Amino acid sequence: MTSPDVIVIGAGVAGLRAAVDLAARGARVTVLEAKAVLGGRATAFTDPQTGERVDNGQHVMLGCYRETFAFLRQIGTDDRVRVQPSLEVDFVDAVGERSRFSLPGLPPPLNFAAGLLDWTALSWRDRVAAARLAGPIRTAQAEQRAKSRGQTPSRIAASPGETVDEWLINNGQTARIREMLWEPLALAALNQSVRVAAAPPFVAVLAEMLGGGARDASLALPTCPLDELYAEPARRFIEARGGDVRIGCTARIHLNNGRVSHIEARGDRLDSGAVVVAVPWYALPDLFAGDAAPVDALRHAAASTKPSPIASVNLWLSRPVLRTPFLGLPGRALQWVFDKQQMLETGTSHLTLVSSGADEVLALENDALIAVALRELRDAIPEARAARVVRASVVKERRATYSLAPGQPKRPGTHTNVAGLVLAGDWIETGLPATIEGAAISGRRAAEAIS
Secondary structure (H helix, E strand, O other), rough: OOOEEEEEEEEEEEEHHHHHHHHHOOOEEEOOOOOOOOOOOOOOEEEEOOEEEEOOOOOOEEEOOOOHHHHHHHHOHHHEEEEEOOEEEEEEEOOOOOOOOOOOOOOOOOHHHHHHHHHOOOOHHHHHEEEOOHHHHHHHHHHHHHHHHHOOOOOOOOOOEEEHHHHHOOOOOOHHHHHHHHHHHHHHHHOOOOOOEEEHHHHHHHHHHOOOOOOOOOEEEEOOOOOHHHHHHHHHHHOOOOOEOOOOOOOOOOOOOOOEEEEEEOEEEEEOOEEEEEHHHHHHHEEEOOOOHHHHHHHHHHHOOEEEEEEEEEEEOOOOOOOOOEOOOOOOOEEEEHHHHHHOOOOOOEEEEEEEOHHHHOOOOOOHHHHHHHHHHHOHHHHHHHHHEEEEEEEEEEEEEEEEOOOOOOOOOOOOOOOOOOOOOOOOOOOOOOOOHHHHHHHHHHHHHHO
């Protein structure tokens, strides 16, 4: 058996991005994925009753996801994502009042200021409070520029020991704008309560959204299931260039004298001087066999990192009930609802309600969680009260992302103490939280480190 130039362990966004980049540069790549499907924590499955392909959780992208779109262009699927011309989101608040937050086609931060002025859900006091974040966001943008040049920032926008909630309050944000804008955005971006998650990753997201073009803050929604968006097209790209993608293939890394000796992969021995480890943090400690002293600190940090869950409720209804493809439901157990019929242009009325940072929701039995989702949907959307539930299902991702709470172990970089062994994944230090964009950035960096 011919030895590959590079072995990539893990076929989520990060691993596939690294493998595609390496294959594009002429490397012969072998990808090993322990699960029976590609895509990692961003994939899809077939619903047994309806036969539909259903995402294991609704993944939303932003217009500022430059690395993600570069990856999709590379594999030829960037046309399978619909990007808003500018941000436009409808919300129904806790008392049932509907409003729309939209940004005009102006350069940031003018678009944001104009959007706040027109948002009927806010008072003048709320709008003035939001304007106070202009300074901290500019500081965060300067901080990112300095880090991208390898420099130490002269100032930081948020303390690592500060939660998002503390940062917002310390910067004068009113209870109303926290409820309507910052908390829903933070939950979506960080997958953790603002009272738990550390502020710096959230500030980094704001800096990205409000620092570039007019579409950077726009929402980008896939028009196909996630496996069709990137996983299977990436497989075809790799295999067309002589690579090998194996599913259901558990890998173990054997080290010797600070180097990779070989990879054990379902009975095969694979030799390669270059390995990209792109597994989730919780899978890393068990990835190494034998004497793994050079990575003991890394394994300990990974094992000590806590998870944060996401729960999704899929409802198939007898009639359409949403006017828009998605709707924010601030102040509720399930904070967002997405209309898959409008997003994917299917023939069935299929809604997905999402609870981020879902520690409390996860304790509910599936029937109880479905009942909560239905109650919150019908309270917020009068049209839903007359719709009959045809089918309902629940997806619980207990380890959807890693915790961003202050005091968690430091996130590792791309390079390790083992020659030729590099890391990729949304938990690698990119400055961003556990997002598809962070995973794509880490995959590209891993490929560059190997090359």
